[in-house]
Amino acid sequence: MTTTFWPSATDAIKHAQRTAVAPLTWNPIDHLLSRFAFGPTAGARAYLREHGVSAWYRLQVAYATTYRGYSAHKTVAAQGPLLTKSPYDVRQWLKDHGNEYGWDAMDQLTEVTLGLQAFSPAQLYETLVDFFSNHLNVPNHNGDVWNTRHAYDRDVIRRHAAGSFTDMLLASARHPAMLIYLNLADSTKTAVNENYGRELLELHTVGLHYSEADVKNAAKLLTGRTIDDNMHYLFDDYIHGTGAVKILGFTHPNSRAEDGEAAGDALLRYLAKHPYTAQNLARKMCVRFVSDRPSSTLVNAVAKAYLTSGTQILPMVVQILRSTEFWESRGRKVRRPAENVIATLRVLGVGVKSWPDALQTLHWITDSMGNCPLDWPAPNGYPDVATAWRSAGTLLNTWEKHLGFAGGWWDDFADVSIDALYGGAPANSGDAILRLTKRLTGTTWSTAHRQVLQTFLNEPASTPMSKSVLRWWDVPLAAVILDSPHHALR
């Protein structure tokens, strides 16, 4: 497969081979909505059919810049009243409610995140927020960040997810949540804690291209970044270690403690612009949005877009959309468990009856799959390749949730009407299968696979709807369709 690049996404679609990983088939609309959105919905498909990819992208960029934070879906945003507060105010609020160290803000963050992934119109933004939350991971539901993690999401990740990575990195390097999690808040000139310095180089920027001396120097240069009694950021020059440093190609005399913060920022700016950082970010973006093994041509092109735009994030997305490799990659990713569940909700068009309960349900469901958003317990973020997610237990768990959502098991969600998903009255049992498979997976199933479902219903394709077992077996049929590889792959 040769990767070529075209002036626009529309041109790239025209020049791409009309291919997909079997049993999925070519479907650029569902493909786009399974990569730069958390799965297709009827509404998003209709918009793309009518207006095309370029208009969709422009709309998504407008959402991402207009509705930074949580406001793209007002009802979901209203489920997180603590998310707008400062760390100090969250603590006061918790104290006033009898639980000074409560996890309420962290719970609200998880639940609002899940709600926005499932229901926000700003889908491109949510996929970028998810990507950078993992890239600069600070695990939520970790006692040390109980009153700062939500502010990190708001002021670091969401603020810059459609902006500049340099700005995001600078913000992360002075955010209490990151400073606490990777122990920079405890690091002083007399005893340097290397935790942040190492992960800054290895995970956040250049990757495994550093020496132990680089770690020690970076850790020393960043001492002084700490927090005050109210858990707000503070640069304390008294604990900043001075003395010349060399980190990769960056050198600084670092002679005055009071200039230590600016010296650290200079290092962060240097690292953000480093070609290794561009490679690291570009590869991860391509693994997230294209395939587990993207071509080096694509990775290099995305890295170049990042560097020539001065470390902007959206040009990387544009470069991916301009490549034929992206449009030829439908089915090359396996949905992670939480993605599978969210995509299930979206494609079934599940509505919500009680927002607080529904979002809590999504919270425990994704938690039970080891894939609760923002909760990966190590600094490197959730793994993003299929081989890292192999699990018999999670397969069974996911299949159970397909049955649960299709069957309306949870009172907090509205019941799904399978009849409405046929998109008209099916002529007979076989037609019902044809319509429902296409609607739920965006693929017209092969005769052999439709026959599997016909056997599942144990009736001939010609059976009229009035006599079909679909009167009772419509929900199980929808569940089996969602269990199929057609939905498991994206």
Added chain:
Amino acid sequence: MTTFDLAVQQAAERVQCELRAQDDAWGRSGWTRRRFLAGLGMVGVASLGAQLVTTRAAYAADATGTERTLLVIFLRGAADGLHLLVPNNAALGLDYLKSVRADLVPGDADLQALTGGWALNARLKPLYDQLWATGELAFVPALSTQNVSRSHFQAQQYLERGGSDTASSGWLDRVLEKLGPGTTFRAVAQGDRAPMSLAGTAPSLALSSIEDFQFPGWDEIQTASEVAVRQLYRGLAGPLGEDVPNTIAALDTAATIRAGQTNVDYPGGDFGRALKDLAGILKAEVGLQVATVDVGGWDTHTDEVNQLNGQLDDAAAALTTFFDDLGTERRKRVTVAVMTEFGRRVEMNDSGGTDHGHGSVMWLLGGGLTGSGVFGHWEQLTGAALDDGDVPGWNNPFDVLGELVQKRLGAGSLYGVFPGYTPKTVQGGPIATTT
């Protein structure tokens, strides 16, 4: 289709899943199902019923109730070996230790003396009381290799790949291939996903709960859905094409395991829950050869003593309950290796914790050891003896793991298991017995 027809079809699908799993497992190591069945005088099976019988035969032939099991527990985050297993006299380096990490060296009241000046953190004394006298508890300190860096992620991946940064499979996967045929429950990863050590071509099952290991649905819907899902994945390339048939093949056995589970209460949170499931699988005698458990929370950059106290209490409680639950006879066939990616810096940092280091400690528990003790090369700790401030890698972790799989699992030649490395006996060894 009648309910009976459905049940037959479901059984047939599960059988085919098992056959597929066995083909996968045997094909690459020179075995084929055809050859195996031929060996049993069972060629030419055509009918469904006969296939069912032959598969059950092949299946039962493997789960003999005499399998030995290696359980590898990985402490994620780099456990501080010097705080668990203390070189507690001058000859081993206690004076130097006290000079650079005084607050992290337990006093004698918080230690259990072992042998040769070594002492165990008293938080692990329940393990000593249960296992030491019977020769079922050993430690190897100063474990690492020169290619293990001080990055959590590189070090974990390197160790789990068996000494490579690039191998596409894990070392336990390659051991399974050498072992030849096995049951669908031969390799179990406790948790939400299989670790790198099991990545590769030999089928393994990752599960977080035997209780929930059931196909969803009820009555005919459950049976028919299972059949349909299996058929929809037939011929699919990639991990799901292997995992779906393996999952379905394991459903019957999981039901058997559930039915036989005792109601022992396990402490220790997720760690305890994982060991409880494994005890159930072991007691059901379904041919478990290799199991993995991940335990997080060992990255003690700050307030190390408090953090580790909780972790060690949980570990001691969960493991002693596990060995009690297995009973003295069955645990002779179960060897547990507890490892971590690297040790921590010898010198304490300013946060009451330790930064990333090098040489780590492995704990060995249960059956098949030559005796209780502390194995491996050790030199008195001094500033000059250290490797850039860390305990050096005086001993190689692959020597220990290699000996275990060779002697306990009968893996034969270890060629290819640890790429480019031939395991040897650690100093003071052998550690494991073949009997």
